[in-house]
Amino acid sequence: QSVLTQPPSVSGAPGQRVTISCTGSSSNIGAGYYVHWYQHLPGTAPKLLIYGNSNRPSGVPDRFSGSKSGTSASLAITGLQAEDEADYYCHSYDSSLSVVVFGGGTKLTVL
């Protein structure tokens, strides 16, 4: 059971908007620790998508955005494309466990 909870799967049609939630607690996201997001296609290297809650590394399309509120964070993807089909993971730190934590991952299917 992951400390950060993500929905196992989400789906959307091309061009639509989807959001992926990452729910934590007062000892991680709620404590103010940054949330980062990664995109991962099995067999490839995971890719940093969002860092510091809402910042995009250079080269990441602005279709991807991140936000944080309270003990949760969200990744939004607009203008969904077939190439967005992948697994997405959130990442933060938990002060009670004194360890880096990841969400369980969300599989995005583009219909």
Next chain:
Amino acid sequence: QGQLVQSGTEVKKAGASVKVSCKGSGYSFTSYGISWVRQAPGQGLEWMGWISAYNGNTNYAQKLQGRVTMTTDTSTSTAYMELRSLRSDDTAVYYCARDPAGTTYSYNYLDVWGKGTTVTVSS
């Protein structure tokens, strides 16, 4: 931008050790740390620990303390992760990732990842 290239697939017996390598290129290797993350089949990502490529400082996940050792060889820009006393639940894909924490560990994002090394532990 940087690239990390990992060593190939490993198959080990329970109780043995495995050492995975991760060679950095395209960036100043000693200006960053390397974090190791693993993913067991059907599971999420698990952070294993961090090493400074500058001074060798380490920070291991408590769960793996005593079984894991992370090292670097700055002459070849290579990081290593050795895991001992392997068990079946150590079967996973092991990733190295570049960590902006260069000398002292502080929680950070991981901006460049290797493609992963599959380690299978059989009984």
